Structures are given as structure tokens and as C-alpha cells.
Amino acid sequence: MKEPTVEVFVCMNVDCKSRGAQATLSRLQQQLGEREMSQVEPQPIICFAACNLGPNIVIPSRRCWLTGVTAERVPEVVDYLQHGADVASLKEKNDPVLEQMIFEMIDAGLLDKGDSD
Numbered sequence: 832m833k834e835p836t837v838e839v840f841v842c843m844n845v846d847c848k849s850r851g852a853q854a855t856l857s858r859l860q861q862q863l864g865e866r867e868m869s870q871v872e873p874q875p876i877i878c879f880a881a882c883n884l885g886p887n888i889v890i891p892s893r894r895c896w897l898t899g900v901t902a903e904r905v906p907e908v909v910d911y912l913q914h915g916a917d918v919a920s921l922k923e924k925n926d927p928v929l930e931q932m933i934f935e936m937i938d939a940g941l942l943d944k945g946d947s948d
Contacts, residue, residue, distance in 0.1 A: 839871055842886060842889075850886050860873055862905055879933050888900045
């Protein structure tokens with residue numbers, strides 16, 4: 832039986848990009864390939880309205896919002912995706928109200944998955 836696809840959204844708005852989001856996405860893609868985690872699909876996304884906390888990653892199926900995810904911290908994200916490893920330090924700055932709003936937008940299908948380049 833094939834494992835379900837896990838979407839991982841990496842914010843690529845101007846502020847997150849200026850904080851290294853492109854390098855974060857590239858390292859995420861590399862690490863997933865190295866670990867043969869083809870069921871995980873990283874995707875660029877326009878914005879989560881949490882610019883001052885970026886780069887931001889959201890994993891909808893796990894109700895997980897991670898902030899300040901630099902390329903150096905990507906192995907922690909991949910460990911979380913692979914083994915459920917703790918990523919509390921990448922959640923400690925999350926605003927609960929904004930987090931709720933992010934997941935409500937996702938649930939309502941309101942994410943802009945358009946070309947962000």
C-alpha cells in the first residue's frame with residue numbers, strides 16, 4: 832500500500848526569501864531525496880502572513896507550523912517528518928491566533944499555490 836502524500840509548504844514571499852527561504856526549500860528537497868522520502872512533497876507557497884517569523888514551513892496533515900526554519904535546521908524538519916522527532920524550538924514563537932488562522936485558510940482551500948518565483 833502506497834504511503835499518503837505529505838504536503839510541506841515553504842513560504843516564498845519577499846520577507847521569507849530575504850531570510851533564506853529558497854535555501855531552506857532547496858535543502859529540504861535535497862534531504863528528502865537523500866532519505867528517499869518521495870511521499871513528502873515540498874511546495875513553495877506565497878505567504879502565511881507570518882513574515883516576521885520566517886522562513887515559515889507548514890505541514891497541513893500534521894497541523895504543524897514551523898517558524899525560523901533556516902537551511903541549517905532542515906534536518907530537524909526531515910527528522911520530524913520521518914520519525915516524529917520533537918521540533919518544539921521551531922514552534923516556540925508561534926502566535927496561537929495566527930496559527931489557527933493559517934489552518935483555517937488551509938482547510939477552506941484559500942492558499943495561493945500559484946507560481947511564486
